[in-house]
Amino acid sequence: MTYLKRLPRFEYLGPQSLAEVCGMIAGTSRDEVMLLAGGTDAILQMRRRERVPRRVIGLKGVAELDFVREQADGGLAIGAMTTLRTLLASPVVGRRYDLLRETAAQIGGNELRNVATVGGNIAGALPCADMSPALMTLGARIRLSSGRGDRWLPLEEFFPEFGRTVAADDEVLAEISLPPPASGGAGTYLKFHDRHSMDMTVVGVSAYVVRDERSRTFGDLRLAYANGAPTVFRAKRAEAVLRGRALTEEGLEEAAETACAESSPRTSWRANGEYRLELIRALTKSAIRQAWEKASSRQEARP
Amino acid sequence: MNDLIPVSLRVNGVRYDIAIRPWRTLLEVLRETLGMTGTKRSCGEGQCGTCTVLIDGKAVNSCLYLAVEAQGKEISTIEGPPEGDPALEQIQRSFVAKGAVQCGFCTPGMVVATRSLLSEIAEPSEDEIREALVGHLCRCTGYVQIVEAIQDAASQLAHKGGD
Ligand SMILES: Cc1cc2nc3c(=O)[nH]c(=O)nc-3n(C[C@H](O)[C@H](O)[C@H](O)COP(=O)(O)OP(=O)(O)OC[C@H]3O[C@@H](n4cnc5c(N)ncnc54)[C@H](O)[C@@H]3O)c2cc1C
Ligand code: FES
Ligand code: FES
Numbered sequence: 001m002t003y004l005k006r007l008p009r010f011e012y013l014g015p016q017s018l019a020e021v022c023g024m025i026a027g028t029s030r031d032e033v034m035l036l037a038g039g040t041d042a043i044l045q046m047r048r049r050e051r052v053p054r055r056v057i058g059l060k061g062v063a064e065l066d067f068v069r070e071q072a073d074g075g076l077a078i079g080a081m082t083t084l085r086t087l088l089a090s091p092v093v094g095r096r097y098d099l100l101r102e103t104a105a106q107i108g109g110n111e112l113r114n115v116a117t118v119g120g121n122i123a124g125a126l127p128c129a130d131m132s133p134a135l136m137t138l139g140a141r142i143r144l145s146s147g148r149g150d151r152w153l154p155l156e157e158f159f160p161e162f163g164r165t166v167a168a169d170d171e172v173l174a175e176i177s178l179p180p181p182a183s184g185g186a187g188t189y190l191k192f193h194d195r196h197s198m199d200m201t202v203v204g205v206s207a208y209v210v211r212d213e214r215s216r217t218f219g220d221l222r223l224a225y226a227n228g229a230p231t232v233f234r235a236k237r238a239e240a241v242l243r244g245r246a247l248t249e250e251g252l253e254e255a256a257e258t259a260c261a262e263s264s265p266r267t268s269w270r271a272n273g274e275y276r277l278e279l280i281r282a283l284t285k286s287a288i289r290q291a292w293e294k295a296s297s298r299q300e301a302r303p
Numbered sequence: 304m305n306d307l308i309p310v311s312l313r314v315n316g317v318r319y320d321i322a323i324r325p326w327r328t329l330l331e332v333l334r335e336t337l338g339m340t341g342t343k344r345s346c347g348e349g350q351c352g353t354c355t356v357l358i359d360g361k362a363v364n365s366c367l368y369l370a371v372e373a374q375g376k377e378i379s380t381i382e383g384p385p386e387g388d389p390a391l392e393q394i395q396r397s398f399v400a401k402g403a404v405q406c407g408f409c410t411p412g413m414v415v416a417t418r419s420l421l422s423e424i425a426e427p428s429e430d431e432i433r434e435a436l437v438g439h440l441c442r443c444t445g446y447v448q449i450v451e452a453i454q455d456a457a458s459q460l461a462h463k464g465g466d
Binding site for chain 2: 108
């Protein structure tokens with residue numbers, strides 16, 4: 001019985017700065033060293049003995065990675081150690097990145113959101129992670145730091161395969177950066193799960209619509225999925241189906257069908273692949289429609 | 304590997320200088336090292352809420368928190384501070400009065416989470432109460448009495464002028 005097990009033995013380090021973290025992981029391998037952010041998944045991985053690190057590096061003391069700030073270009077910068085609670089409470093997130101607030105509110109309960117971090121949600125590379133699809137549709141870029149310096153890459157290039165990221169063993173996810181919200185843009189995250197937000201997502205869909213006000217068509221559409229495939233991914237062919245078109249039932253149907261063709265959901269005890277495809281079809285249509293309606297009502301509400 | 308490391312934990316306002324192993328969770332240290340068995344363990348994986356304690360006033364699952372990482376923070380448990388905590392005591396009286404305690408195993412976690420909820424929202428709506436408790440399971444009561452108990456505690460505390 002896993003739940004009765006104690007954690008495997010490890011040595012613990014509690015660095016206070018990003019530079020210290022980079023120094024500590026330089027030249028180490030992921031088998032020996034594990035980063036622990038909120039720990040809400042890392043601790044369970046150790047309890048199940050999926051990871052048995054010799055050394056654990058706790059990031060809770062690295063205050064410089066805990067921030068949410070507006071950038072000069074009107075975009076947003078989020079530190080990897082920002083908790084989901086901090087994200088939810090952030091005024092700028094509520095005002096300008098409603099999709100993020102909506103997504104974070106659907107993850108776990110207070111006890112989880114008070115410690116789980118945005119960085120841990122992404123870097124864990126779980127196909128069911130909810131923040132990753134929302135951030136992808138917002139055009140997120142991420143900053144990886146190491147003793148060798150920093151590099152930036154689009155979040156959509158972060159997950160090469162199930163459970164893995166392209167980060168090297170000596171790299172830490174430090175920051176997530178979002179472009180300014182598009183004018184006429186609005187997003188919705190819909191997920192299906194058993195027990196309110198307390199259970200892992202069966203399928204999640206993030207839809208971000210940019211509505212062209214004059215032509216009343218989709219200026220842009222971005223779709224990303226949790227548990228639609230072995231990794232979180234963007235369904236770019238489905239996105240292309242609706243661009244330049246008005247909202248119609250047939251268009252939605254076609255986009256949802258294309259998204260299903262791009263997906264490869266797995267079968268597990270939670271749900272079989274066919275059922276997940278049904279969810280992808282249904283949630284894709286609802287998410288696009290809801291995002292479109294949000295975008296429209298905002299344009300109409302403007303003076 | 305160096306095993307025991309010295310840590311200083313503040314629990315319910317009292318400082319404890321102890322030596323612990325770094326792989327121990329806060330839940331294990333509270334129960335086994337400090338003998339504070341009010342905080343319960345059930346699932347050990349963040350699902351049930353019986354292990355809830357407050358860290359700097361915020362509810363967390365102590366089964367998913369390393370004790371070493373709780374250093375320098377204010378930990379509050381169901382045992383409460385030695386000088387007493389009127390709000391914590393009122394919540395417990397309301398739980399008893401409203402029949403929200405049956406086997407009682409979920410109660411410490413529920414009470415501690417309520418303590419945090421009421422310090423943020425003095426008179427929460429039923430929706431706010433249910434939202435605050437999504438991470439807590441009770442196999443006995445069916446939750447209705449728990450919601451009533453929290454509403455009762457909120458109104459009793461509001462009439463006394465809060466804490
Ligand atoms: C009861 C329960 C319910 C849950 N519900 C949901 C849910 O609804 N949706 C959801 O998406 N998730 C859910 N989760 C999973 C998990 O809690 C979240 O994904 C959480 O955001 C992980 O963040 P963390 O800070 O706790 O990460 P940790 O557990 O600390 O880390 C996760 C992984 O990422 C690595 N890592 C962490 N930070 C970094 C970094 N900065 N750089 C590089 N690597 C890093 C760690 O080494 C580890 O492998 C749930 C978990 C529980 C226990
Ligand atoms: S024992 Fe911690 S949540 Fe169940
Ligand atoms: S009273 Fe028995 S579990 Fe809640």
